[in-house]
Amino acid sequence: xxxxxxxxxxxxxxxxxxxxxxxxxxxxxxxxxxxxxxxxxxxxxxxxxxxxxxxxxxxxxxxxxxxxxxxxxxxxxxxxxxxxxxxxxxxxxxxxxxxxxxxxxxxxxxxxxxxxxxxxxxxxxxxxxxxxxxxxxxxxxxxxxxxxxxxxxxxxxxxxxxxxxxxxxxxxxxxxxxxxxxxxxxxxxxxxxxxxxxxxxxxxxxxxxxxxxxxxxxxxxxxxxxxxxxxxxxxxxxxxxxxxxxxxxxxxxxxxxxxxxxxxxxxxxxxxxxxxxxxxxxxxxxxxxxxxxxxxxxxxxxxxxxxxxxxxxxxxxxxxxxxxxxxxxxxxxxxxxxxxxxxxxxxxxxxxxxxxxxxxxxxxxxxxxxxxxxxxxxxxxxxxxxxxxxxxxxxxxxxxxxxxxxxxxxxxxxxxxxxxxxxxxxxxxxxxxxxxxxxxxxxxxxxxxxxxxxxxxxxxxxxxxxxxxxxxxxxxxxxxxxxxxxxxxxxxxxxxxxxxxxxxxxxxxxxxxxxxxxxxxxxxxxxxxxxxxxxxxxxxxxxxxxxxxxxxxxxxxxxxxxxxxxxxxxxxxxxxxxxxxxxxxxxxxxxxxx
Amino acid sequence: xxxxxxxxxxxxxxxxxxxxxxxxxxxxxxxxxxxxxxxxxxxxxxxxxxxxxxxxxxxxxxxxxxxxxxxxxxxxxxxxxxxxxxxxxxxxxxxxxxxxxxxxxxxxxxxxxxxxxxxxxxxxxxxxxxxxxxxxxxxxxxxxxxxxxxxxxxxxxxxxxxxxxxxxxxxxxxxxxxxxxxxxxxxxxxxxxxxxxxxxxxxxxxxxxxxxxxxxxxxxxxxxxxxxxxxxxxxxxxxxxxxxxxxxxxxxxxxxxxxxxxxxxxxxxxxxxxxxxxxxxxxxxxxxxxxxxxxxxxxxxxxxxxxxxxxxxxxxxxxxxxxxxxxxxxxxxxxxxxxxxxxxxxxxxxxxxxxxxxxxxxxxxxxxxxxxxxxxxxxxxxxxxxxxxxx
Numbered sequence: 001x002x003x004x005x006x007x008x009x010x011x012x013x014x015x016x017x018x019x020x021x022x023x024x025x026x027x028x029x030x031x032x033x034x035x036x037x038x039x040x041x042x043x044x045x046x047x048x049x050x051x052x053x054x055x056x057x058x059x060x061x062x063x064x065x066x067x068x069x070x071x072x073x074x075x076x077x078x079x080x081x082x083x084x085x086x087x088x089x090x091x092x093x094x095x096x097x098x099x100x101x102x103x104x105x106x107x108x109x110x111x112x113x114x115x116x117x118x119x120x121x122x123x124x125x126x127x128x129x130x131x132x133x134x135x136x137x138x139x140x141x142x143x144x145x146x147x148x149x150x151x152x153x154x155x156x157x158x159x160x161x162x163x164x165x166x167x168x169x170x171x172x173x174x175x176x177x178x179x180x181x182x183x184x185x186x187x188x189x190x191x192x193x194x195x196x197x198x199x200x201x202x203x204x205x206x207x208x209x210x211x212x213x214x215x216x217x218x219x220x221x222x223x224x225x226x227x228x229x230x231x232x233x234x235x236x237x238x239x240x241x242x243x244x245x246x247x248x249x250x251x252x253x254x255x256x257x258x259x260x261x262x263x264x265x266x267x268x269x270x271x272x273x274x275x276x277x278x279x280x281x282x283x284x285x286x287x288x289x290x291x292x293x294x295x296x297x298x299x300x301x302x303x304x305x306x307x308x309x310x311x312x313x314x315x316x317x318x319x320x321x322x323x324x325x326x327x328x329x330x331x332x333x334x335x336x337x338x339x340x341x342x343x344x345x346x347x348x349x350x351x352x353x354x355x356x357x358x359x360x361x362x363x364x365x366x367x368x369x370x371x372x373x374x375x376x377x378x379x380x381x382x383x384x385x386x387x388x389x390x391x392x393x394x395x396x397x398x399x400x401x402x403x404x405x406x407x408x409x410x411x412x413x414x415x416x417x418x419x420x421x422x423x424x425x426x427x428x429x430x431x432x433x434x435x436x437x438x439x440x441x442x443x444x445x446x447x448x449x450x451x452x453x454x455x456x457x458x459x460x461x462x463x464x465x466x467x468x469x470x471x472x473x474x475x476x477x478x479x480x481x482x483x484x485x486x487x488x489x490x491x492x493x494x495x496x497x498x499x500x501x502x503x504x505x506x507x508x509x510x511x512x513x514x515x516x517x518x519x520x521x522x523x524x525x526x527x528x529x530x531x532x533x534x535x536x537x538x539x540x541x542x543x544x545x546x547x548x549x550x551x552x553x554x555x556x557x558x559x560x561x562x563x564x565x566x567x568x569x570x571x572x573x574x575x576x577x578x579x580x581x582x583x584x585x586x587x588x589x590x591x592x593x594x
Numbered sequence: 595x596x597x598x599x600x601x602x603x604x605x606x607x608x609x610x611x612x613x614x615x616x617x618x619x620x621x622x623x624x625x626x627x628x629x630x631x632x633x634x635x636x637x638x639x640x641x642x643x644x645x646x647x648x649x650x651x652x653x654x655x656x657x658x659x660x661x662x663x664x665x666x667x668x669x670x671x672x673x674x675x676x677x678x679x680x681x682x683x684x685x686x687x688x689x690x691x692x693x694x695x696x697x698x699x700x701x702x703x704x705x706x707x708x709x710x711x712x713x714x715x716x717x718x719x720x721x722x723x724x725x726x727x728x729x730x731x732x733x734x735x736x737x738x739x740x741x742x743x744x745x746x747x748x749x750x751x752x753x754x755x756x757x758x759x760x761x762x763x764x765x766x767x768x769x770x771x772x773x774x775x776x777x778x779x780x781x782x783x784x785x786x787x788x789x790x791x792x793x794x795x796x797x798x799x800x801x802x803x804x805x806x807x808x809x810x811x812x813x814x815x816x817x818x819x820x821x822x823x824x825x826x827x828x829x830x831x832x833x834x835x836x837x838x839x840x841x842x843x844x845x846x847x848x849x850x851x852x853x854x855x856x857x858x859x860x861x862x863x864x865x866x867x868x869x870x871x872x873x874x875x876x877x878x879x880x881x882x883x884x885x886x887x888x889x890x891x892x893x894x895x896x897x898x899x900x901x902x903x904x905x906x907x908x909x910x911x912x913x914x915x916x917x918x919x920x921x922x923x924x925x926x927x928x929x930x931x932x933x934x935x936x937x938x939x940x941x942x943x944x945x946x947x948x949x950x951x952x953x954x955x956x957x958x959x960x961x962x963x964x965x966x967x968x969x970x971x972x973x974x975x976x977x978x979x980x981x982x983x984x985x
Contacts, residue, residue: 242648242656242671252657259879259895263843263861421898421915424879428896428913428947434653435615551947 002083002097003027003069004174005191006156006165009182009212013065014057020184020191021067022050025583027097027187031082032069035093036062041160043093045082063212064165066158066185068095084158085124087131088115091160094130096123097172097187098152106148126155139209142166143221146207152343156185164211169202173341173369176200176208176215178228183210190384200226203372245581247387247475251567252434255427257392258560260381261399262424271407272400273360273376275309275332283408287327287357288315289348290336293390293470294362297397298336299463300559304401307460307556308409319344322351329356334404337361338385338393340368349373362400364393378404387582389474391567394467398560399426422554426561429551433564436548440565443530443546444572450501453478454492454527455566456485457505458515464505464559468566475581476574485518496525503569504531505562506540509555519543532562595713595762597692598641601683602629602700603649603674609806611945611963611980612911616654619700621803622894622912624816624875625841625859627658628803629700631816633665636698638706639713642667645690646700647683649674679775680759681767688768697777699759701803703812705819708798709760718767719792720744720781721760723800730804731756732778734793741791744778755793758800805929806961807940809909813875813892817855825860832865841878859895877912890924891941900952908941908956911964916950927959929977945980 003024007013017034032053033045038061046053050069068083084093100106103122106129111117115128129145130138138159146153152171167174167185177184177192177199184192185208189199200215202208203226209216217226243249265272276283286305288298295317302313316325318335322344327333333352337345340363349370352359361374364382371377380396402423409416447453453472457465462484469482483492485504496502502522506515520543522529529544534552541547550561574581606618613621619629629646636644644667648655652673662669672686684697694717698704712721720741722734728751735742735752744757757778766789770780781791801812822837826844836854840846844858847865852858856870859878864870868882873890876882880893883901891905894912899905903916907924910916922942929938942956945964954968957975968974968984978984 241660241669242652249656252653256657259861262879266861266863421881424881424898425896425913425915425947427879431615431912432947435651437653 004095006185008064017067023190034067035084036065038062087127094127096155101151287333289318294336296467301401303460318348331357340365340370441572448576454502458511471570498526501528597695605650635706685771697761703801705799719762722755911946913947922956925958
């Protein structure tokens with residue numbers, strides 16, 4: 001996964017490209033580079049972050065250029081492998097976001113034809129392909145090059161002596177920003193918001209020819225008009241406003257995210273999307289697909305829908321479904337992806353559509369690929385999330401799932417009223433967890449002393465344990481395992497002991513007795529236990545070493561408050577250990593590669 | 595003057611239960627925190643570089659105000675670890691203060707007119723206001739337009755002009771803030787050392803909130819100036835009279851009657867057949883069920899009110915769930931707050947996240963703490979501490 005940008009206009013391209021790139025670092029940041037067209041093409045790149053590159057560079061004069069911030073896929077992060085990549089003549093430069101599946105074959109052919117490829121990246125073949133096809137027509141050469149490529153090839157090409165950039169989109173996002181006698185190209189909107197709020201979203205297979213005064217878009221060889229959008233949120237949305245890290249800021253935004261996500265649907269008493277459609281057995285064949293944190297939200301959705309709607313739900317990892325999943329055309333599928341651009345989720349989504357399924361997307365990004373491919377989209381109104389570790393978008397996903405399920409629930413009207421009221425109260429309950437931040441930070445200090453931590457939960461809080469462990473892994477680099485507490489006895493008991501603490505999520509539902517039994521078994525193996533318990537619980541504090549009380553909520557909604565406790569716990573463990581919380585090593589925000 | 599330093603670190607103990615989880619400056623009036631009115635007044639007077647001194651529950655300020663972009667200003671933050679005094683608070687901003695700056699309390703209602711002339715004054719200066727009962731305040735003794743002395747809460751006031759806590763200073767002030775904790779003391783010391791502090795009297799709004807029921811007075815003052823705006827969905831058959839502001843995504847259902855001035859926030863579900871009478875502010879994500887009447891009251895975010903309730907002259911904290919037939923009428927009552935027993939005309943004061951079951955009657959002046967639970971058919975009165983269970 002990577003971020004790419006392009007600029008062409010009357011101003012110097014260098015500062016604009018570097019600024020735009022810094023806004024895309026959430027997409028990857030192990031190396032970066034820019035190419036500027038002046039007389040020839042000048043390329044500067046290395047395995048450093050954008051800020052470092054900015055410091056190293058002397059001012060360059062060109063007014064057209066491209067840039068790239070990278071998350072390594074083919075070839076380790078290094079100066080050679082960093083983008084942009086050039087052809088043999090050094091007159092064509094390319095930046096690329098995606099994975100070319102037939103690159104070895106292309107590489108061998110190009111090498112046999114006498115091209116010298118210097119890097120291990122797949123991207124370099126694009127530059128050489130354009131060189132190969134160039135007979136005086138830059139545009140045609142790019143079209144022919146793209147034609148040879150299999151896989152995802154979202155890219156921008158720059159050529160010396162040409163007064164235009166040529167961009168192509170396939171499977172990764174790309175937008176064109178419209179300026180005044182200047183135009184921009186970028187992977188995502190924040191990159192260009194300092195300069196313009198007018199945006200065109202490119203579609204798959206589009207080729208855009210962008211000069212200072214003109215934007216032309218072609219699809220399958222024919223010119224096509226794409227709608228221009230006006231972006232209303234601004235870059236400053238993404239600043240930290242008092243907090244030390246974006247992650248903590250975003251954790252604190254969650255009461256508002258719940259309110260905003262609910263406001264869209266709930267007061268109008270409308271279902272968020274049609275789970276059941278006339279003539280389909282949708283409610284009997286629900287399928288949920290997602291990856292990572294979204295997958296954990298999906299798991300909560302499974303427990304929730306099965307409990308409320310009384311219909312079986314299948315949940316699969318989107319990244320596995322594309323290899324093994326079977327679905328009937330009678331399925332309704334819910335695909336959850338924060339960015340709406342996660343490649344594995346999009347591939348699964350496309351497969352579902354090919355199979356004839358109806359697809360509901362849950363995503364945070366309006367106009368994202370997932371929302372355009374799906375039949376219906378439920379938006380989480382979380383705003384841009386900068387921290388690589390997802391928090392507020394996860395909560396938004398949970399709220400969206402609640403509001404998907406509630407209108408179809410088979411409970412009586414009194415219970416339904418109570419559930420809706422409790423759902424509306426969640427912002428206050430989450431705020432009460434945030435108000436306990438200092439206490440949670442104290443427990444985090446203790447946890448930070450250990451190297452291995454178990455998280456256990458059961459029922460609808462089992463995914464909460466998984467998510468808690470994932471958050472800790474992501475940002476604190478501690479080894480954490482999430483388990484259904486009933487599964488501990490099938491192996492993991494061997495790992496417990498006084499140096500392996502256990503975080504237990506205890507809910508006041510039908511799992512309570514079973515979790516108490518598990519906690520006793522864990523204590524018998526000397527593991528320190530930190531339990532998340534309901535305020536009214538007098539039993540658990542006697543059994544465990546420490547307790548974080550959470551506000552009383554309907555057990556079906558307990559994943560919301562428990563998730564927030566575990567987010568704060570992970571945050572403060574990472575902070576105690578001095579980790580770079582917002583941008584953890586080896587991770588990128590939106591995974592647009594396999 | 596290009597910069598303002600706004601003091602928003604204080605707790606406001608006499609305003610409990612509302613200040614248990616937030617600083618006084620973040621008390622919500624007409625669906626906005628007091629602090630926002632201060633910021634908007636500064637922005638209207640062209641002051642967009644704003645420094646907040648935060649301390650007690652500072653995250654509440656961060657979460658709402660952020661970097662100020664929503665309000666068209668640039669906000670930076672400094673933290674006061676312990677709330678020792680206003681001069682101590684101001685001294686936290688020493689590293690980012692410009693040569694000249696305004697100082698304002700973040701927890702007083704200050705309107706744009708109030709400071710319009712003052713922002714043009716040269717330093718050093720104090721903004722004063724004429725009040726009826728000056729002994730509650732810092733009384734400013736003035737000679738030839740210059741401050742002679744500020745006397746805090748005097749037994750007998752020599753003048754009706756009191757200190758608004760709004761000042762214009764230069765960086766010279768930081769020579770004094772190292773050893774003196776409160777700004778009025780600083781001013782008295784500056785005068786003793788030969789500094790001249792000029793004064794300006796304002797006719798504009800400057801209101802302090804001291805007791806929970808002051809929220810109603812200040813709410814009243816704000817509502818007088820609101821403009822009608824309409825978001826959300828208003829059913830046919832709903833009457834909106836006077837100045838009524840309705841937020842986005844709010845639903846007002848058939849047969850409801852809203853008489854302004856009144857503010858209703860975003861994402862609310864109101865009606866059918868709900869009566870909202872003048873002087874009422876309703877926050878975001880609030881549900882009001884059929885046949886309920888609300889008058890001269892402040893309802894915070896995420897509150898749910900059942901059918902057939904009458905709520906007058908009351909303040910309901912965020913997240914409260916009030917079931918059916920709750921009754922709270924205003925009336926004269928003597929309420930003890932921190933040893934003081936002022937008289938007030940007030941209905942019920944409910945802290946956050948309380949749960950009140952059906953058919954509960956609130957006596958005038960009852961103050962219910964945070965997270966309390968009241969069972970069916972109870973009469974509540976007096977002062978109930980946090981987490982009370984009324985069986």
